[in-house]
Amino acid sequence: MSDLPTENVQDYPRPPALEPAGARIRIMLGGALAADSTRALRVLETHHAPTYYLPPGDVLARLTPAAGRSFCEWKGTAHYVDVTAGGATARRAAWAYDRPTARFAALAGYLAFYPALMDEAWVGNTRVTPQPGDFYGGWVTPNLTGIVKGVPGTRHW
Numbered sequence: 001m002s003d004l005p006t007e008n009v010q011d012y013p014r015p016p017a018l019e020p021a022g023a024r025i026r027i028m029l030g031g032a033l034a035a036d037s038t039r040a041l042r043v044l045e046t047h048h049a050p051t052y053y054l055p056p057g058d059v060l061a062r063l064t065p066a067a068g069r070s071f072c073e074w075k076g077t078a079h080y081v082d083v084t085a086g087g088a089t090a091r092r093a094a095w096a097y098d099r100p101t102a103r104f105a106a107l108a109g110y111l112a113f114y115p116a117l118m119d120e121a122w123v124g125n126t127r128v129t130p131q132p133g134d135f136y137g138g139w140v141t142p143n144l145t146g147i148v149k150g151v152p153g154t155r156h157w
Helices: 102-107
Strands: 017-020 023-029 030-038 042-045 051-054 062-072 076-086 088-096 111-113 119-123
Touching: 017 030, 017 102, 023 051, 023 088, 030 076, 030 111, 042 102, 062 088
Parallel strands: none
Antiparallel strands: 017 042, 023 030, 023 119, 042 051, 051 111, 062 076, 076 088, 088 111
16 A cells, blocks of 8 residues: 555646655665665656656665766756666666756756666655656556556657
């Protein structure tokens, strides 16, 4: 059972909203705590599960620059990092915006993690499942209603 309020992903705005997460965020990798934050931010976009961004000071894992960049029409250019904790390394498992757009300036340097590449991710006392597909990094929790994009045929809605 989720301790989070019910939210419909179809009600999330476009362009996306940025707000405090309002819950403790924890990430496990290799049996170790990779990140733990009460200061995370989340991005809410129509038909997406929320994406959580953690301040670098709350990341306990070792981060190593990884190849590649991506571009978001709302946030700008992101770079990727490998994440190492508990003797395990997850390749290209997190990303950050060093110089995000003005609307998302608060995300500068914060890190978002692909929950599919971590052992566990938690929002409060609720365990996360990854957003469907292999492109998006949203965190699906049981309190979400509506259609979460990511399965084949939904990538460019």
